[in-house]
């Protein structure tokens with residue numbers, strides 16, 4: 001009996017990652033290229049009013065592109081805001097022109113702020129919902145024609161354990177991540193006839209600039225913030241971006257070709273409670 005490989009062999013495929021300049025998105029891009037894919041690394045590369053912490057930088061995105069191209073894989077970097085439907089439509093035109101195909105979408109870009117719901121400002125609410133929930137829909141919507149043509153079409157949405165349970169002082173983030181899980185399941189149903197899988201990964205506390213930025217906003221140390229998120233993990237460890245990447249690569253492997261509409265928690269066991 002042939003056992004399908006759990007290792008992703010992505011030669012000849014093209015993968016797009018949002019929020020690619022740093023953190024988990026950067027780790028995903030590197031690993032996708034190492035697995036043989038050409039990469040579209042998309043990031044906004046611009047700070048806004050929300051969040052107060054700085055976002056990814058153009059220099060980071062360019063350095064990633066150079067690093068991947070040095071390995072003989074192609075990498076197209078695109079500066080675009082996932083909140084902007086027109087910009088995402090234009091990004092897909094660029095992808096189609098550069099590669100003529102798109103096989104994998106990783107909806108990873110997101111932001112976070114923190115306050116009780118009665119103190120959240122409307123701008124904060126709208127920025128988090130637009131980035132974390134509407135953004136993945138914009139990207140999936142505009143990628144759909146190419147993804148549906150792909151013989152290997154896969155969409156992976158990076159949600160959060162906050163997509164499965166509530167956390168105080170993050171109502172906008174919790175609402176957006178619950179929404180991402182609903183979107184994942186609805187898209188899985190609609191794309192199944194095209195043999196496209198759509199899944200979500202639910203990370204626990206991951207060492208990344210997002211957590212460091214949030215800590216600064218709250219006047220806490222990164223360790224304080226990690227402790228807040230780690231207190232109910234069965235393994236009290238801070239996850240590395242690479243651990244999320246490993247789950248992503250499995251979802252892109254042949255072994256997972258019939259896994260769809262699924263939420264894969266990589267959270268040190270916090271959702272076991």
Ligand SMILES: NC(=O)c1ccc[n+]([C@@H]2O[C@H](COP(=O)([O-])OP(=O)(O)OC[C@H]3O[C@@H](n4cnc5c(N)ncnc54)[C@H](O)[C@@H]3O)[C@@H](O)[C@H]2O)c1
Pocket residue numbers: 018019020021022023024025042043044045046055056057080081082083107108109110111131135158159160161202203204205206207208209210211
């Ligand atoms: N870090 C954690 O502990 C943690 C926990 C659970 C889930 N997550 C999720 O993991 C994913 C990656 O987070 P991270 O920790 O690497 O964050 P990060 O802040 O380090 O990286 C996010 C990237 O997204 C980009 N981005 C933000 N807004 C954008 C927009 N409008 N358009 C395009 N790009 C934009 C930023 O510039 C940045 O490069 C997110 O979906 C996040 O919600 C993170």
